[in-house]
Amino acid sequence: MPALCYLFEGMGSSCSRSHSVNEANTEDNLKAVEIDRRILQETKAEQHIHRLLLLGAGESGKSTIFKQIKLLFHTGFSEAELRSYTSVVHANVYQTIKILYDGSKELAQIESDSSKYIVSPDNKEKGERLSELGSRLDHPFLTKEIAQDIKNLWQDAAIQETFSHGNMLQIPDCAQYFMDNLERLSQPDYVPTKEDVLYARVRTSGVVEIQFSPVGESKKSGEVYKLYDVGGQRNERRKWIHLFEGVTAVIFCAAISEYDQTLFEDETKNRMMETKELFDWVLKQKCFEKTSFMLFLNKFDIFEKKVQKVPLSVCDWFKDYHPTTSGKQEVEHAYEFVKKKFEELYFQSSKPDRVDRVFKIYRTTALDQKLVKKTFKLVDETLRRRNLMEAGLL
Ligand SMILES: Nc1nc2c(ncn2[C@@H]2O[C@H](COP(=O)(O)OP(=O)(O)O)[C@@H](O)[C@H]2O)c(=O)[nH]1
Numbered sequence: 001m002p003a004l005c006y007l008f009e010g011m012g013s014s015c016s017r018s019h020s021v022n023e024a025n026t027e028d029n030l031k032a033v034e035i036d037r038r039i040l041q042e043t044k045a046e047q048h049i050h051r052l053l054l055l056g057a058g059e060s061g062k063s064t065i066f067k068q069i070k071l072l073f074h075t076g077f078s079e080a081e082l083r084s085y086t087s088v089v090h091a092n093v094y095q096t097i098k099i100l101y102d103g104s105k106e107l108a109q110i111e112s113d114s115s116k117y118i119v120s121p122d123n124k125e126k127g128e129r130l131s132e133l134g135s136r137l138d139h140p141f142l143t144k145e146i147a148q149d150i151k152n153l154w155q156d157a158a159i160q161e162t163f164s165h166g167n168m169l170q171i172p173d174c175a176q177y178f179m180d181n182l183e184r185l186s187q188p189d190y191v192p193t194k195e196d197v198l199y200a201r202v203r204t205s206g207v208v209e210i211q212f213s214p215v216g217e218s219k220k221s222g223e224v225y226k227l228y229d230v231g232g233q234r235n236e237r238r239k240w241i242h243l244f245e246g247v248t249a250v251i252f253c254a255a256i257s258e259y260d261q262t263l264f265e266d267e268t269k270n271r272m273m274e275t276k277e278l279f280d281w282v283l284k285q286k287c288f289e290k291t292s293f294m295l296f297l298n299k300f301d302i303f304e305k306k307v308q309k310v311p312l313s314v315c316d317w318f319k320d321y322h323p324t325t326s327g328k329q330e331v332e333h334a335y336e337f338v339k340k341k342f343e344e345l346y347f348q349s350s351k352p353d354r355v356d357r358v359f360k361i362y363r364t365t366a367l368d369q370k371l372v373k374k375t376f377k378l379v380d381e382t383l384r385r386r387n388l389m390e391a392g393l394l
Pocket residue numbers: 056057058059060061062063064065172173174198199200201202203204232253298299300301302364365366367
């Protein structure tokens with residue numbers, strides 16, 4: 001609370017002056033009264049800020065939600081911020097092509113129909129060179145020439161095959177989008193768009209926060225929230241604990257498309273199983289006894305495509321799933337099944353004294369700005385209603 005500390009310092013100096021000069025110095029008294037009033041105001045203001053904590057495993061979409069909130073209810077991205085994403089976007093391109101090329105070689109060795117994964121002789125040299133570039137920490141700017149090589153390799157049948165069977169590789173979700181936009185990304189005067197920034201993948205380390213009001217800053221009666229984004233990988237989670245006190249709501253992001261993928265930090269562990277265990281652990285935390293839980297079943301866009309090709313039952317948690325129909329209806333059926341699993345987990349992991357916590361589930365695609373806006377309005381409404389109930393006004 002830097003503002004409060006500053007006020008206390010100010011008060012200290014004004015008090016000592018009033019003692020040394022004149023006890024009844026009205027000017028100093030007025031100052032002290034004013035300071036008291038401001039402290040009171042600040043304290044009240046702080047009390048009205050609701051802390052929202054984004055939690056979830058790595059790559060579940062926490063930072064994308066955070067960016068959307070910045071775009072929707074805060075300052076958006078400045079030109080400088082957009083520009084700062086150039087190297088991130090280019091790094092995502094290099095990482096993607098490296099993962100795909102190295103992955104094709106790996107699959108050619110372990111799969112029985114290995115010839116499908118062998119790139120054409122023309123592209124082999126490009127692949128080796130790009131794979132080497134992808135492992136560097138300092139990537140060069142993505143020039144038109146390099147982008148052309150990447151495009152040729154991306155279009156190679158073996159790379160496409162690897163892409164569609166790459167659930168065991170760590171292919172980022174932004175792969176297709178950036179590969180489709182290579183020409184634009186390699187313009188010498190390229191400035192990332194808002195959309196590029198939303199797709200860009202940076203592994204979060206530490207904690208970032210943003211203060212906002214979902215009805216817009218101009219509307220005074222709106223609730224004020226402070227949203228915290230944290231790193232989701234296992235080695236980041238120890239930093240979470242000190243944020244847990246006094247949290248109004250946890251927004252737990254679960255990427256429901258990840259049921260056939262393995263963890264970045266442990267390739268033997270299914271991502272959905274990790275999410276299940278993590279959700280269970282978070283629900284059982286003592287300091288969340290009265291905290292509201294907003295569960296975002298995220299990456300629905302990927303889920304709806306995947307579920308029609310890869311059976312849900314490949315994941316241990318969903319072993320008892322049996323598809324009934326096909327097409328859109330089947331997607332709904334699968335989604336409802338997953339939702340029910342999370343609901344069951346919630347009630348199992350919430351001791352009887354905690355079942356009166358607010359628990360809501362939302363279907364989200366963090367890249368979809370309109371949907372995120374709508375979802376946050378709902379979250380805001382729920383939390384406001386909860387507030388009124390607690391104050392005995394409802
Ligand atoms: N297609 C799709 N991609 C998403 C969605 N949410 C996040 N992503 C992408 O997934 C990657 C990881 O997301 P990020 O927000 O960094 O995850 P975090 O590790 O939980 O902070 C980024 O490339 C995002 O653009 C979603 O709902 N749909």
